[in-house]
Amino acid sequence: MTSEAPSPPVFARFRPISLDALNFLLADVRGALGPYLNVFLVTQQGWSQSSVGLMTTISGLIGLAAQTPVGAAIDATRAKRGAIVLALVALALGAVVIFAAPSFWPVLAANTVLAVVGDVFGPAVAALTLGLFVQHQLARQMGRNAACDHAGNVAIAAVAGGVGWFFGQRAVFLLVPFFAVLAAAAVWSIPAAAIDHRRARGSPPDTATREGSSWRSIMKCRPLIVFSVSAMLFHFANAPLLPLVGQKLALANHELATAMMSSCIIAAQVVMLPVALLAGRGADRWGRKPILLIGFAILPVRAVLYSCSDDSAWLIGVQLLDGVGAGIFGVLAPLVVADLMRGTGRYNLALGAMATLQGIGASLSGLAAGLVVDRFGYEVAFLGAGAVAGIALLVLAVAMPETSVPVGPVHASRRAAGAASAAVTRLAIPPHPR
Numbered sequence: 001m002t003s004e005a006p007s008p009p010v011f012a013r014f015r016p017i018s019l020d021a022l023n024f025l026l027a028d029v030r031g032a033l034g035p036y037l038n039v040f041l042v043t044q045q046g047w048s049q050s051s052v053g054l055m056t057t058i059s060g061l062i063g064l065a066a067q068t069p070v071g072a073a074i075d076a077t078r079a080k081r082g083a084i085v086l087a088l089v090a091l092a093l094g095a096v097v098i099f100a101a102p103s104f105w106p107v108l109a110a111n112t113v114l115a116v117v118g119d120v121f122g123p124a125v126a127a128l129t130l131g132l133f134v135q136h137q138l139a140r141q142m143g144r145n146a147a148c149d150h151a152g153n154v155a156i157a158a159v160a161g162g163v164g165w166f167f168g169q170r171a172v173f174l175l176v177p178f179f180a181v182l183a184a185a186a187v188w189s190i191p192a193a194a195i196d197h198r199r200a201r202g203s204p205p206d207t208a209t210r211e212g213s214s215w216r217s218i219m220k221c222r223p224l225i226v227f228s229v230s231a232m233l234f235h236f237a238n239a240p241l242l243p244l245v246g247q248k249l250a251l252a253n254h255e256l257a258t259a260m261m262s263s264c265i266i267a268a269q270v271v272m273l274p275v276a277l278l279a280g281r282g283a284d285r286w287g288r289k290p291i292l293l294i295g296f297a298i299l300p301v302r303a304v305l306y307s308c309s310d311d312s313a314w315l316i317g318v319q320l321l322d323g324v325g326a327g328i329f330g331v332l333a334p335l336v337v338a339d340l341m342r343g344t345g346r347y348n349l350a351l352g353a354m355a356t357l358q359g360i361g362a363s364l365s366g367l368a369a370g371l372v373v374d375r376f377g378y379e380v381a382f383l384g385a386g387a388v389a390g391i392a393l394l395v396l397a398v399a400m401p402e403t404s405v406p407v408g409p410v411h412a413s414r415r416a417a418g419a420a421s422a423a424v425t426r427l428a429i430p431p432h433p434r
Contacts (some may be wrong), residue, residue, distance in 0.1 A: 014194035016141075018186060019125075020148045022084075024184035027152025029091060029176055033114065036160060037098065037107075038243040039261050040169045043250045045102050049062030053370025055108050060363025063115025064356045070119040071352020075201040075345065080124050080131075081187045087120040088180040088187075095176035102170070117185055122347045122355065126334045128190065130347065139326055139335055143280015144320030146330045150272040150428035152322075154264060159271055161262030188282065202338065202347030218350050224340045226399045228354040230296070234393035236361030237385040240369035242268075242322070245306060245315050248378055252312060260312065264319045271323020272330070279331040288336050289402045296393040303386030307379040 038056070041047040047055075047276060090257055097110040115154070125145065133141045154433060160172045218224060249260035251425070279291050302321040337354060341347045365385075372381040 002060050012260070014191055015189075016144075018189040019132065019141075019177060020144065021123065021186040022128075022190070022334065024155070025179055025186050025301060026155065027149045029088065029179045029183055030118065030121070033091075033095060033098075033173065033176060033212075034236075036169065036172050036261060037111070038163075039246045039250050040172075041102065042247055043108070044169050047104075049370035049374045050367075050398065051104065053367035055104065055368035056109060057363050058364065059108060059112040059115045060359060062112050063119060063419045064359030064363060065115045067119045067356040067359055068352040070350065071123045071348040071355070072349070074120070074123045074127050074348040074352075077195050078192075078195075080127055080195065080200070081190060081192065082388070083120050084124050084187050085184045087117040087124075088184050089226035090114075090117040092177035092180040096171045099170060104238040110135040118354065119352070122334075123351050126338075126351060127200040127348050129334075130202065131195040131197060132190075138338065139283040140280050142335050143277050143283075146276035146280070146327065147273045149330070150269045150276060150327065153269040154273070156428075157262040157265035157269065161259045164262070165259055178315075184213075187394060191220050193208045199348075201345050202341045203343065203345035209385045218353055221350075223342050223401050224337065224350060224354070227336055227340075228335075228357045229328075230392050230396040231354060232298060232357040233363035233388055233395065234296060234329065234361070235358045236365040236368075237303060237389035237392060238322075238326070239362035241303060241306065241379070241385060243366075243411035244369060244378060245319060249312055249315060250312065252310070257361060260316075263290040263316050268326065269314050271320050272327035274326030275324055279328045282289065283332060283335055284404065287402045288332055288404050289396075289400060291328055292332050292400075293393070293397060295325045295332070296389070296396050298322075298325035300386040300389035300393065303382050303389055307386075312380065336403050346362065365429065423424070 003327050038052055041050070041052050041055075074083065077083065092115040094110040094117075097106055101107075129141055129145060130138070156175070160175060163171050163175060245264055246261040249264070253260055282291060302318055302325065305318045305321070306315065333354070334351065337351050338347060341350045344350075369381050369385070372384060
């Protein structure tokens with residue numbers, strides 16, 4: 001393996017606001033597509049639920065097949081900023097195709113490209129975070145990343161609601177290239193010299209790297225497999241909920257379809273922002289698993305509550321619970337993987353493998369939910385999602401170990417002392433069972 005010189009001090013050349021801006025703007029880029037696409041196709045283009053489910057399943061399966069290779073490529077490359085910019089260009093072009101030709105085959109092709117390039121953002125931003133911040137700063141920064149992402153989602157939901165109101169649902173997709181340009185500028189504002197590329201792939205520069213076969217590092221890590229399976233079930237249950245709620249709202253309030261969807265997104269994202277910050281601050285002190293259990297427990301409750309009423313205010317109110325569950329998962333998932341892959345040099349590969357399983361759950365759920373709604377109605381679809389969410393909670397509670405020793409006040413004071421204290425804290429963390 002080629003040796004790499006240690007990077008210069010992070011804050012000597014890097015301003016954290018650049019990473020904040022990147023997370024905020026990436027949320028704007030992705031948020032201008034997301035659930036708006038399904039609602040647009042059903043309510044404006046007359047697609048059936050089964051057709052939408054088929055399209056999302058095909059593109060999702062192709063996209064998830066690329067997730068693990070993308071993670072491995074991000075581990076290997078030093079051009080992480082360039083990878084994000086190329087993905088932004090492809091995302092912008094795909095959105096323009098959907099705007100210009102919203103029929104089945106062009107949308108399928110564009111959505112497939114979007115699914116593949118969308119695999120880049122999560123692992124690449126997580127890798128940049130690992131490469132820019134030392135271990136004892138990581139939990140809080142992951143929380144800050146998630147908070148900025150949620151703030152961006154709130155902003156794009158408000159903007160998309162206004163654009164949809166004045167110019168129609170179709171015009172929302174033109175927001176993607178606009179925000180893609182701004183996100184690219186944020187990426188280039190992060191100095192390449194400030195990124196520690198060994199640490200960015202889970203290989204701390206001041207310790208020996210326990211690198212072996214790429215797949216061996218993953219397959220021998222039982223907690224990673226358990227967490228990935230529970231995450232797959234979580235996403236199978238969670239992925240169709242917001243689109244289904246958006247469709248119910250749109251069918252009941254045809255002229256306010258985009259505004260209603262924006263209300264759902266804003267309701268959840270406003271809650272996610274403080275939840276993400278709290279989860280990031282508490283992850284070291286209380287441990288990862290207790291916080292994760294709270295997030296997983298919210299999902300079955302939310303799914304069941306959706307089936308209790310068709311009232312628009314009720315549906316939007318229940319959507320607030322998504323802010324707790326998704327807010328916690330977004331912060332803790334990359335932290336847990338970082339815990340388990342520390343020192344292996346396979347962080348992004350593991351993150352990509354877990355994202356593949358999540359994608360399997362999310363992709364299959366789109367088709368499953370569409371078929372259930374077409375044959376049995378929305379209520380049965382919501383209750384089915386709640387049952388799967390309950391299984392995910394059970395798997396996490398029974399089979400998943402804690403991945404980080406809680407950090408008490410003594411440890412916190414030592415961390416504040418400086419780099420030497422940080423080294424003591426790292427040495428105090430025992431190796432995790434593989």
